[in-house]
Amino acid sequence: MSERMRSATTPEMPRSGEISRMLDWDIKAQPSVPLDTKETILTVETLKMHFPVTKGLLKRVVGYVKAVDGVSFRIARGKTLGIVGESGSGKSTVGNCVMRNLNITSGKIIFNGQDISRAGKGELRHLHKQLQMITQDPFSALDPRMSVRSIILEGHHIQRMDKGMSRTELDELAERMLMLVGLNPKFADRFPHEFSGGQRHRINVARALALSPSFLVCDEIVSALDVSIQAQIVGLMMRLQEELGLTYIFIGHDLSVVRHISDQVAVMYLGKIMELTSSDELYAHPLHPYTQALISAAPIPDPEADLARERILLEGDLPSPIHPPRGCNFCTRCKYADERCRTEEPAFVDVGNQHFVACHKVAAKGGGR
Secondary structure, X not given: OOHHHHOOEOOOOOOOOHHXXXXXXXXXXXXXXXXXXXXXXXXXXXXXXXXXXXXXOOOEEEEEEEEEEEEEEEEEOOOEEEEEOOOOOOHHHHHHHHOOXXXXXXXXXXXXXXXXXXXXXXXXXXXXXXXXXXXXXXXXXXXXXXXXXXXXXXXXXXXXXXXXXXXXXXXXHHHHHHHHOOEOHHHOOOOHHHOOHHHHHHHHHHHHHOOOOOEEEXXXXXOOOOHHHHHHHHHHHHHHHHHHOOEEEEEOOOHHHHHHHOOEEEEEEOOEEEEXXXXXXXXXXXXXXXXXXXXXXXXXXXXXXXXXXXXXXXXXXXXXXXXXXXXXOOOXXXXXXXXXXXXXXXXXXXXXXXXXXXXXXXXXXXXXX
């Protein structure tokens, strides 16, 4: 990395306690919320997002890509739901549906007690003061023609929150947001091409936090970063959550990162949730064959133990979401699948201790391990 790139980051991320002081100075920080609260902030019921497949000049619909097909979950205020799964499983589509970047096919999305499933543009603009998304691509997410200062303050301009604020106050807000995510405020007038991928991710986080939201959808925000920067970003997100009572949907591929930051984890496969439970329970006692395969493939920091453990290898490719299997979505790659699995879709049931699984075999054993 060049000397210029190194100078764009401050020596340390904000420490605990500094975050609230930074935010209280110029924006209305959310009141601190105990992490053991039972209040539900987001409820998703039987969410479906089917994209039409068209053919010919007349764009005749010949099928549908079932990107998300009947997903349900709840998130308590101040908690984190991690979503993991292979590429193409529908993780990012769930995040975009929650943000209402997509017009959902069916289902309900209830945020803070309000059904936003069919909210109009005016309602969504007001909603996005509280609901923000950090996207996975740090390059396309930032307008190359805008300075970092303008990018961070763009939300204030769209929401008309900059009225009544002086130019000096707005400038200081942008600089404090940069300090909050570990970037040097002196570079607020630089442009995105002058930053590395990791620094662009931090700018994305700063832009989202500038509106003081209560809920963040984090779509693979550390996937393009090296391990040391991942740890800094994850540590910052956890401290923000603790001090400001933020709620997250954290989408990712790295199971160790998702486990570290999440209270609950949902495992998705071909548009459906296969397993959902607490983070500790999922990693200690994975029940669904797909979850077991994912965890067995994740590296562990002990080389000898990593080599000695049994790997579960999945055969075949992910089926097409246009023509998913008739029964269980995972039956074409599951070594335990029988005729019932191939013809009857399993129910998503609680097998005990709030451990939800969609598997005939697990349900028949009552969650036995």
